[in-house]
Amino acid sequence: MANVYETSEFRNGLKVLVDGQPFSMIYFQFVKPGKGTAFTRTKLKNLLSGNVIERTYRTGDTLEAADCEDVEMQYTWNDGETFYFQNTETFDEVPVSKLMMDGSEDFLTDDIIVSITMFNSRPVAVTLPNFIEAKVTYAEPGAKGNTATNATKNATLSTGATIQVPLFVETDEVIRVDTRTREYVSRVNTK
Amino acid sequence: MGLDVPAPEILRARADALRAARRWFWDHGFVEIEAPALVRSPALEEHLEALEAGGAFLHTSPEFALKRVLASGLGRIFAITPCFRGEEWGPNHNVEFTMLEWYRIGVGFEGILEDCEALVCAAAAALGQTLPPFERLSYAEAFQRHAGTAAPDDPIEADRLWVNDVESKLHNPTFILDYPADRCAFASVRGPYAERFELYWGGLELANAFTELLSPDELRARFAHNNAARVLAGRAPYPVDERLVHAIGQHPRAGGIALGVDRLIMRLVGAADIRDVRVLG
Numbered sequence: 001m002a003n004v005y006e007t008s009e010f011r012n013g014l015k016v017l018v019d020g021q022p023f024s025m026i027y028f029q030f031v032k033p034g035k036g037t038a039f040t041r042t043k044l045k046n047l048l049s050g051n052v053i054e055r056t057y058r059t060g061d062t063l064e065a066a067d068c069e070d071v072e073m074q075y076t077w078n079d080g081e082t083f084y085f086q087n088t089e090t091f092d093e094v095p096v097s098k099l100m101m102d103g104s105e106d107f108l109t110d111d112i113i114v115s116i117t118m119f120n121s122r123p124v125a126v127t128l129p130n131f132i133e134a135k136v137t138y139a140e141p142g143a144k145g146n147t148a149t150n151a152t153k154n155a156t157l158s159t160g161a162t163i164q165v166p167l168f169v170e171t172d173e174v175i176r177v178d179t180r181t182r183e184y185v186s187r188v189n190t191k
Numbered sequence: 192m193g194l195d196v197p198a199p200e201i202l203r204a205r206a207d208a209l210r211a212a213r214r215w216f217w218d219h220g221f222v223e224i225e226a227p228a229l230v231r232s233p234a235l236e237e238h239l240e241a242l243e244a245g246g247a248f249l250h251t252s253p254e255f256a257l258k259r260v261l262a263s264g265l266g267r268i269f270a271i272t273p274c275f276r277g278e279e280w281g282p283n284h285n286v287e288f289t290m291l292e293w294y295r296i297g298v299g300f301e302g303i304l305e306d307c308e309a310l311v312c313a314a315a316a317a318l319g320q321t322l323p324p325f326e327r328l329s330y331a332e333a334f335q336r337h338a339g340t341a342a343p344d345d346p347i348e349a350d351r352l353w354v355n356d357v358e359s360k361l362h363n364p365t366f367i368l369d370y371p372a373d374r375c376a377f378a379s380v381r382g383p384y385a386e387r388f389e390l391y392w393g394g395l396e397l398a399n400a401f402t403e404l405l406s407p408d409e410l411r412a413r414f415a416h417n418n419a420a421r422v423l424a425g426r427a428p429y430p431v432d433e434r435l436v437h438a439i440g441q442h443p444r445a446g447g448i449a450l451g452v453d454r455l456i457m458r459l460v461g462a463a464d465i466r467d468v469r470v471l472g
Contacts, residue, residue: 030280031358034399036353038238038279039350041355054355056351
């Protein structure tokens with residue numbers, strides 16, 4: 001019997017089969033009308049097409065698990081259109097299209113280890129570590145005297161990403177960034 | 192390590208709103224009752240899961256105890272009490288939550304509806320807020336207006352459409368009226384409609400009210416129906432509270448309501464998660 005998930009087991013990142021297609025759960029919420037039956041509302045991202053669908057499941061409904069495997073791979077290089085990763089155990093090289101990088105390619109640091117989801121031996125999704133550390137290659141000069149605590153400015157990272165940082169961050173500093181939200185987390189002491 | 196405690200200004204607002212609510216009840220002759228949280232028979236509903244504790248249950252609402260108090264001769268009563276519902280967890284649900292219930296002899300749900308609007312406005316006023324007049328919408332109109340279709344006949348599909356396409360569009364405080372008779376829960380029924388209403392605000396259900404059932408036989412039949420549905424769904428049947436069956440009908444026409452305190456506070460302070468307005472256990 002196929003492995004299934006009940007609504008109580010729903011969580012973000014769950015890989016499930018809907019109408020024969022593999023999906024990743026990107027949102028779930030328990031909802032219940034006062035006197036009625038309980039549901040879990042979900043958003044599911046198609047791992048092949050990238051399309052997001054919304055489905056609402058009754059408590060007790062099940063979703064079939066997609067036969068996916070998350071494999072650790074090391075980033076090696078890219079030619080602008082395709083990004084290449086190497087399986088750290090088998091040393092197999094896996095090419096991933098820019099589309100599948102889903103906008104996260106500008107956080108790839110040298111030799112970074114990422115998690116690649118394989119479905120039927122094909123890569124279908126790339127998940128970066130939640131946090132990376134990267135050097136600021138250019139930060140706009142901070143406006144002197146501006147002490148507003150939530151004021152930010154643009155900064156470009158060595159990985160190519162441009163993100164918002166607090167005014168005190170300067171060029172050549174190393175900072176910690178949340179790859180899920182693209183937000184600045186902290187400065188990293190490199191001494 | 193977080194403290195799992197709301198911001199001081201939220202706890203202060205919560206206390207101020209509850210103080211205003213209690214004052215409203217005192218001013219209107221209501222007696223505060225301490226309902227037991229540990230009970231032999233939890234609310235016997237198809238879709239409520241009670242937590243077991245020490246060979247008994249933690250109550251899912253003080254409803255059954257308060258109806259017994261009503262039958263004892265106190266005509267205006269209220270309770271503010273923690274309640275527990277298993278399996279309910281999300282931005283608008285916490286297994287432990289705080290319920291405000293009140294019951295009155297001599298009125299049906301229409302009288303409770305007036306109480307409800309006055310009480311919520313009194314709590315808002317304590318925080319310096321003025322609410323617009325509450326809207327009134329029938330269950331059928333709510334589907335037509337917000338989902339663009341009639342309510343599905345199948346109750347599950349109706350609930351699904353409700354939570355997906357209707358609920359979130361009830362922005363202003365709105366009473367939903369004229370529920371079909373088969374969605375009556377423990378309300379009395381008149382013609383095609385259950386005598387009950389629900390209050391929504393900001394897409395969130397805040398309260399549910401009934402004209403109370405007065406027939407012991409009818410209550411027993413609904414308990415049997417709910418237990419049969421529970422067994423069919425693979426859930427345990429609950430023991431019937433015979434004292435409640437005995438109490439029903441020993442009082443004249445009455446109305447009652449259950450209002451989620453945490454959700455009211457969420458709307459009053461503009462919080463998006465129930466865990467932002469209560470101290471977590």
